[in-house]
Amino acid sequence: MRSLLVFLLILLATDVAGGDVDVDADALERLVRQDCGSCHGMTLKGGLGPDLRAESVAHYDREGLAFVILNGIPGTPMPPWSPLMTEEEAGWIADYLLEGESE
Template sequence: MPKTAILILMMTAPAVAGDLTPERASELERLVLQDCGSCHGLTLKGGLGPDLRAETLAGRSAEVLTDIVLDGVPGTAMPPWRPLLSEPEARWIAEFLLKGNAE
C-alpha cells in the first residue's frame, strides 16, 4: 500500500477514546455533569434517570454504556446523543462514568 494511502487512512480513521484532546475531555466532563445531571441528578445519584455512579454501573460494559449514550433508550426520557457525539466521545463518557470520575 502506498505511503499516501496509509496516511489518508490514518487521518480518516476514528479516534479512540484515549485520543481525545484534554480540552474535549473537559468539555465532555462538563456535559456529563450538567446535561446528564439535569436528568440523572446533579450528583448523578439518580433523578428522572437512573443512578450513574460507578458502584451502580459496576458489571456494565463500556460498550453497552456507549450504545446507550449514542442511541438512547426507547420508551424512556433518555435521548440518543449520536447526532451530537462521536463514538469515541461516547466511549470516553462511558469509561468516565465506570471509573467514578464524576463523583
C-alpha cells in the same frame, strides 16, 4: 440548553479530517455534569434518570454503556446522543462513568 450549544460548537470546531477525533475531556466532563446531570441528578445519584455513579453502572461494559449513550433507551426519557457526539466521545463518557470520580 446553553451548555448543549457550547458542546455543539466544540464538536464543530473539532478537526475530523482523516477520521481522527481528539476527545476534549474537559468539555465531555462538563457535558456529563450539566446535561446528563439535568436528568440523572447534578451529583449523578439519580433523579428523573437512574443513578450513574460507578457502583450503579458496573453491570455495563464499556461498549454497552456507550451504546446506550449513543442510541438512548426507547420508551424512556433517555435520548440518543449519536447526532451530537462520536463513538469515541461516548466511549470516553462510558469510561468516565465506569471509573467513577477520582478524588
